Every structure is written in structure tokens, then in C-alpha cells.
Amino acid sequence: MSIQTTLIKTNKAKIALQKLPEKQLKGLLQAIAHGILKNEAAILKANKKDLAAKEPNDPKNDRLMLNSERLKNIANAIKNIALLPDPTGTVLAKRTLPNGIRLKKVAVSLGVVGAIYESRPNVTYDIAALCLRSRNACILKGSSDAQHTNKVSISIIQTALKEFGLDINTVSLLPPQREVVQEMFTATRYLDVLIPRGSEGLISFVRQNSLVPVIETGAGVCHVYIEKTADLKKAVAIAVNAKVSRPSVCNAADTILVDKDIATDFLYLLKPAFEKYEVEIFADAVSYKNLKGYPYLIKAKPEDFGREFLSLKCAVKTVKDIDEALDHIAEYSTKHSEAIVSKNKKACERFVTEVDAAAVYTNASTRFTDGEEFGLGAEIGISTQKLHARGPFALEKLVTEKWILEGNGQIR
Secondary structure, rough: OOOOHHHHHHHHHHHHHHHHHHHHHHOOOOOOHHHHHHHHHHHHHHHHHHHHHHOOOOOHHHHHHOOOOHHHHHHHHHHHHHOOOOOOEEEEEEEEEOOOOOEEEEEEOEEEEEEEOOOHHHHHHHHHHHHHHHOOOOEEEEEEEEEEEEEHHHHHHHHHHOOOOOHHHHHOOOOOOOHHHHHHOOOOOOOOEEEEEEEHHHHHHHHHHHHOOEEEOOOOEEEEEEOOOOOHHHHHHHHHHHHOOOOOOOOEEEEEEHHHHHHHHHHHHHHHHOOOOOEEEEEOOOHHHHHHOOOOOOEEOHHHHHHOOOOEEEEEEEEEEHHHHHHHHHHHHOEEEEEEEEEHHHHHHHHHOOOOOEEEEEOOOHHHHOOOOOOOOOEEEEEEEEEEEEEEHHHOEOOOOOEEEEOOOOOO
């Protein structure tokens, strides 16, 4: 099947989905969740094949790897999406014009959503489930890293679609070759939006080349700022969680900023906590002195403070005060997730007000920036742009608006 044919078929398939009764739509999602659990062995076998093609010590393997627990979490997320209210059909505005025409504005599906993403195979399920729940057909372009896992995943989804009398092309998977994206970029007749999810390089490439409207999901260079009044025990726990709980994801911390007044005490406590996980620390000159003796210590270069590490690596910088911390974040942040740990209410309020990011935290880990954690079901990604969607890009943002006017012969 040519890519052009897939685009045409998926575009036609959206109509039946938009008319599918609510009860059947929920049943479809439940069937997909059940299919994941039923076909666990096949999914994991395909996933092992993908992993075998990678270097065994590649830190990004954590993104690619699936196991029983992760599959259960994916299935549960889809079940939760099924329980969410249909975002389409909501009347957003309603009034009668002076000439008697009845006007209303309703939420409707986008139509066909295209997605280009890298090695995380759970994204296949997340995007498909969210698109189906919002009555959008979707065309997915995963990477070659997860090609075997994605093929099995799509077959499970399409089996459920067929069971509910829908065209299997309602959710389509394109070949993993990079050349495919060029056709997606120009498919303005068949794709309503294009969503890149992955590295900063991928996102920039899509944004610069696509003629189809793009909704970005941004890379995360996330900071945790330890202000001088912070509870040091809580600060260490937050910093460790933000860095090590899952270092390969976009909401993991990349830089820890610490006020000079508490730097010695805080870094003394941080050392054993980070050493337990063998975290490499890229430290500025002041922090380097306080971390002397730490076995995984490296002198930071200027570029280390703008890196999204996606691994057990972290930059640490000592700052003079909140002014310097805010200046540093303004320079290096990708506007994803930023956190302050402080007992000072005014400092927290200032941080929340002045930091320009999709999610801003006081006294909590950045790892909570997630659609499911926010009660939104799963998410397509974390949007760092400001138009249409910002933060977890989930169900309620997969719709647009339509104006409907009912007249009785009025002319202008």
C-alpha cells in the first residue's frame, strides 16, 4: 500500500468514527486495553527484537523497553481514557442573532491527526487511544528503533477496530523510513495537524519543514532550584526523585540550582543520595569544591547547563540568590517544567509568576508533568508552545470549533 493510499483511506475512515455511538466508542477502547493484556507475549517478543538491535548500554533503551508492568499501565491508561467525557459535541456558545438566525459554536474533532515520534512504543497506544476518544483518525510514524513493537501494537488496535465495524485505516502506521516524513509534510489535503514527539532535533526539523500545521511537544531542560530557606531533607528527596526516578523522560531534572547560603549543607546531603544511583554531576566551580570527593564529579562546561541529559547525568550550579536563579532559568529553560524548593512564600510566588514554563512547581518534583498524573488520561506529549495547547497535550486539546447557523430564509 502506498503512503498516498494510506492517507486517503485514513481520511475517509474518520467519518464513521465521528458517528460511532458513545457506548461503542468506550467499548472499542476497552477492547484495545484487553487486547494488550491478551497479547502480552507477542508484544514483549517484538520489543526484545527491537532492543536486540540497540547497544545494550544505551541509556535511551529505557524508553524503548516494555515489560509486564508497563503494559498493564498502558492498558489501565486506555481504560481511564475510555471513562473520560467525550470532548466533542459540547456547545461552547449559543445565541440568536438580531435577524433571527440561531447560532451556536460546538467542539468537533480535528479530523486526521498525524504524529511523528521516536523510540517510545507506548506512544503508539497513547496517541491512538486519545485520538479515538476524541473521534480523530490518526496516521502514526514511529521510528525504526521500535518498528517491530509498533507493528504488533497497531495490529492489536486494528483488530479491535474491525471488531467494532470500523475501517482498520482509522489508525494507520506508516513505514519507519525517514523519507516518509517528507510526504507527511505536504499532505495538507489529508492531515489536519502534525505532532512531533521526541528530541529537540526532530521537533525543529518538523516545524521548519511541514506545510501541515504543527503542534509541538517540546524537549525538556528542567531545573530544580533549592532556595536558601528550603527544608534540606525535602529538597534532597525532590532533587533525587526529579533526576533518577526515570531519567530518560522529558520531565526529569537536568540542572539543580542551589543558593550559596545553603550550598555546603545541601550538597553534603545530596552526595550520598546521588552516589547510590551513580549520577554523574557536572558542577560549576563553587559546587565542584563542595562536592570534592564525589566519585562521579566532572567540571561543567558552559554548554552543560543547556543540555537535556536523558540519562543519569545532572548539572549543578551554585547561585547567589533567587535573582541569579531566575536569570539562569530564563536563559537555559526550554519552558517545560521548573521547580523551586522553599519555605519562603514570597519567593515561591515570585518564582511561579516570573518563570515562563508550561508547568511550574513549588516544593514538588518536576516528574509530575504528565497527562495521567494531571487527571487527563494519557497524553500525546508535553507542549511547550503557547498556541492551542500548553503542558500535557491530552484529550481536551484534540478538538477544534465549528460554527453552526440555523436560518429560515434570511439573506444579507
